Amino acid sequence: MTEIHLITRDHPLWRETISLAKNCSWRAGPMLAERMERDAFQDWERVCCATVGDQVAGFCTFCERDELPEDQLFTPFIGFVFVEEPYRGNRISQQMIRRVLRYAGELGYEKVYLMSGERGLYEKYGFVKLGELETVYGTTDQLFVRSTLSN
Numbered sequence: 001m002t003e004i005h006l007i008t009r010d011h012p013l014w015r016e017t018i019s020l021a022k023n024c025s026w027r028a029g030p031m032l033a034e035r036m037e038r039d040a041f042q043d044w045e046r047v048c049c050a051t052v053g054d055q056v057a058g059f060c061t062f063c064e065r066d067e068l069p070e071d072q073l074f075t076p077f078i079g080f081v082f083v084e085e086p087y088r089g090n091r092i093s094q095q096m097i098r099r100v101l102r103y104a105g106e107l108g109y110e111k112v113y114l115m116s117g118e119r120g121l122y123e124k125y126g127f128v129k130l131g132e133l134e135t136v137y138g139t140t141d142q143l144f145v146r147s148t149l150s151n
Contacts, residue, residue: 001053002052002090002095003051004050004096006046006047006048006062006103007047007050008047011144013038013056014047016049016056017036017047017056018037019033019056020049020059020079020121021036024082026082029080031080032080041063042063044107045062045064046062046100048096050087050096057083057084057086057092057094058073058082058084058087058092059081060078060080060081060082061080062076062077062078062103063076065077066113066115067115067136068115068133070123074113076112077112077113078082078097078112078113079115081097087111093125100112101146102148104148106149110147110148111147112146112148113143113145114146115133115135115141117141119141122144122146126146126150127144127145127146128145137143
């Protein structure tokens with residue numbers, strides 16, 4: 001059974017989520033692990049993790065900023081979306097995104113943004129591509145937006 005959790009550093013799954021991020025196959029995972037170890041999150045920001053049984057199977061974040069330069073005023077963002085290979089194909093990303101969208105709506109946000117290089121993935125979850133923007137890393141990624149109201 002898959003469960004979705006919004007966590008902060010005091011949550012029992014915090015350390016296990018750091019471990020997954022640190023050791024996952026995705027190159028951005030260790031960046032999230034380092035951020036979690038420093039607890040570099042505002043009070044309202046969250047890490048979302050999915051568990052299958054007693055294993056952390058995936059994660060994403062809900063934060064004010066993502067990989068855009070400071071002059072880009074889009075906010076808030078879903079970021080660091082990752083699901084471990086054995087758990088893919090079970091709509092875990094979709095479940096985490098839906099949970100984050102509900103939380104964003106509870107905080108009063110009407111829209112949530114997402115940056116990604118993936119083509120055709122986030123449109124399935126109701127995101128609309130706004131364009132392609134340069135990131136703080138000197139690369140270009142797609143900027144997507146989705147309403148929190150059509151959860």
